[in-house]
Every structure is written in structure tokens, then in C-alpha cells.
Amino acid sequence: MRNPPLIARRQVLALAAAALPLATWAQGGGFPSKPIRIVVPFGAGSSPDVIVRLMGEPLSKALGQPVVIDNRAGASTIIGAQNVATSPGDGHTLLYTVNNTTSINPYVYKSLPYKSDDFVPVARVLSVPxxxxxxxxxxxxxxxxxxxxxxxxxxxxxxxxxxxxxxxxxxxxxxxxxxxxxxxxxxxxxxxxxxxxxxxxxxxxxxxxxxxxxxxxxxxxxxxxxxxxxxxxxxxxxxxxxTFAGFVGDSWHGLLAPKGTPADVVGKINAAVQSIVASAAFQARLRELGLVPAGGSPEEFRRFLKEDAQGWAKVVRDNDIRAE
Known part of the structure; x- marks a missing residue:
């Protein structure tokens, strides 16, 4: 069979190129389509607030949309966590939080307005000694x-x-x-x-x-x-x-998304965050603050969260720690 004429090849390529954006959109490539809101369950000037603001500009450049930081402090991260848990799972609302949200609160509080599985792990950013x-x-x-x-x-x-x-x-x-x-x-x-x-x-x-x-x-x-x-x-x-072999008691910062956020959207955000965490300037700033860069895939973060919660749940039970 002869090769198609050159003009026909060009037409095929043009049609494929025109169809690509539609296919990419269907796979989440159209994300983000509006500004991204990152809820921080702490006040302005807190450690999570400072770090997420360092990430804001490079994350905005990587994703092509403005990044808006929304401080919703109070109640051991519960106020901010509830806000994100009830937001649409489209990647445009994220939670930048610490270990209390998923690893401690579910075991300390008798009743919470959210569950740990209301969130999808996106990226672990750092450890906080x-x-x-x-x-x-x-x-x-x-x-x-x-x-x-x-x-x-x-x-x-x-x-x-x-x-x-x-x-x-x-x-x-x-x-x-x-x-x-x-x-x-x-x-x-x-x-x-x-x-x-x-x-x-x-x-x-x-x-x-x-x-x-x-x-x-x-x-x-x-x-x-x-x-x-x-x-x-x-x-x-x-x-x-x-002094006490095996002791580890640090916290962490990470990004979570509402349940239902598509995996490819999560992957796109994770890739942007990984690039930021790997940058020399970001790592240098973390070292100044005594923080330890983390990174890793969403699945690695998921496994980490499970192990982290198991460890702190035991401490809470052993010491009968309760809060209202």
C-alpha cells in the first residue's frame, strides 16, 4: 500500500492535534480551569502558613493559575479540614495541613465533622522536628x-x-x-x-x-x-x-485534596509540588528553619499516613488523651 499523499498526512496530523486538547481535558489535563484555593488551618505567620506561601508563587507558575491562601485557623485544624472535606473534589481546593488532621484528631475527639478518608493524599512536603x-x-x-x-x-x-x-x-x-x-x-x-x-x-x-x-x-x-x-x-x-533508641516524634506538612479528586489531577499537583520541594532554593530555606524536605508520590504519602496514624493512635490510647 502506497503512503498517503503529503497533504493527507498534514490533514491527519492537524486533526490529531485538534483532538489532543479534548482528550487531555477528559483526562484532567484541563485542570486547573480557575484559581486554586489552599486552605491552611492555622493563622497567618504560623509555620504551615509561612511554608505554603513560599510554595504559592512557584505552584502558580507550574499550574498556570493563581494560588490563593485561605487561613481558617482553630479547633486543632478541624475548621479548615471540614471546609475542604465538603468542597468539590476537582483539585481547585486543597488542604495544607499537619499530622493532627489525620493522625491524631480521629483518635482524640469522640466526634469529628470529617473522616480521614474524606481526603486524598496529594504530596508530603516536609517533616517538622x-x-x-x-x-x-x-x-x-x-x-x-x-x-x-x-x-x-x-x-x-x-x-x-x-x-x-x-x-x-x-x-x-x-x-x-x-x-x-x-x-x-x-x-x-x-x-x-x-x-x-x-x-x-x-x-x-x-x-x-x-x-x-x-x-x-x-x-x-x-x-x-x-x-x-x-x-x-x-x-x-x-x-x-x-538517648532512647527508636524514638521519633516529629510532625509533617502535606497537601490533601477532597475525596473524589481525579487521580490524574492529583498527579499533576504532585508533580508540581515535587519540583518545588526538589529545588535548591526551597530546600535551603527549609534547612534554615530546621525543616526536612520530604516529597514522594501520592501512594507513598498514603502509606506514610497510615503508619503515622497507627503510631499516634497507640500513644493516644495508652495515655487516654481526650478532647471535646
């Missing part, structure tokens, strides 16, 4: 000192957190369980740092983003890092795991 802090004048120079004092006087020492069932609370509960020690929990609506400086409490876990400056200024002393490795910003501070 906590820094175990004491006052600069505290007699506890090391984690071992603090635990020894807690064991010598059970319940006499106190620790602060951002509230019952918050990440800093359950991380400290996990540490005390592993150490076989007991301390009094003092929940705060905001940071416990002022009372720590005044030695009204003995210690607290604080996210690296806000802890590093306090440590470097000499206002507070860092005893340990909750993650599996030391952080570049505080290289002389050991991990908790160096």
Missing part, C-alpha cells in the same frame, strides 16, 4: 538530666503544649512512656515559651521553626530533637533517639 526546650538557667543540662529529675519526683515537673491532643502533647507523652517517667501536662491555647522562660514549667516541645531563634539567642536551651537525625540549624543538639 520538635525541639525539647528548657529555660536557659534550668539545672537540666541534658535530656538525661530532665528524665532523672522527673523520675526522682514523679509529677512534680511540668511540661507545656499547644493544647490537649496537639502534636507537642502526644510527642511528649510518647517520650515519657519510653523513658518510664511522669510529668504534669499543662496545655496552653498558644505558645508555652513565656512560661518556660520564667521557669513556671520545666520543658516543652516546640516546632523547630520557632525554637531555633530562641536557642541561638540564648533565651532557651535545647535538650534534644524529636526527629531521626540532628538538624543542620542546631548541629550540636542530639536527637531523643540518641
Amino acid at each position: 520538635y525541639v525539647l526546650l528548657t529555660a536557659s538557667q534550668s539545672p537540666h543540662k541534658t535530656l538525661a538530666d530532665l528524665i532523672a529529675a522527673a523520675k526522682n519526683s514523679p509529677g512534680a515537673l511540668s511540661y507545656g503544649s499547644y493544647g490537649i491532643g496537639q502534636g507537642t502533647h502526644v510527642a511528649m507523652a510518647r517520650l515519657l512512656n519510653m523513658a518510664g517517667a511522669n510529668m504534669l501536662h499543662v496545655p496552653y491555647k498558644d505558645s508555652a515559651i513565656p512560661d518556660l522562660m520564667a521557669e513556671r514549667i520545666a520543658t516543652t516541645f516546640e516546632p523547630s521553626t520557632t525554637a531555633i531563634g530562641q536557642v541561638k539567642s540564648g533565651k532557651l536551651r535545647a535538650l534534644a530533637i524529636s526527629g531521626p537525625k540532628r538538624i543542620e540549624a542546631l548541629p550540636d543538639v542530639p536527637t531523643v533517639g540518641e
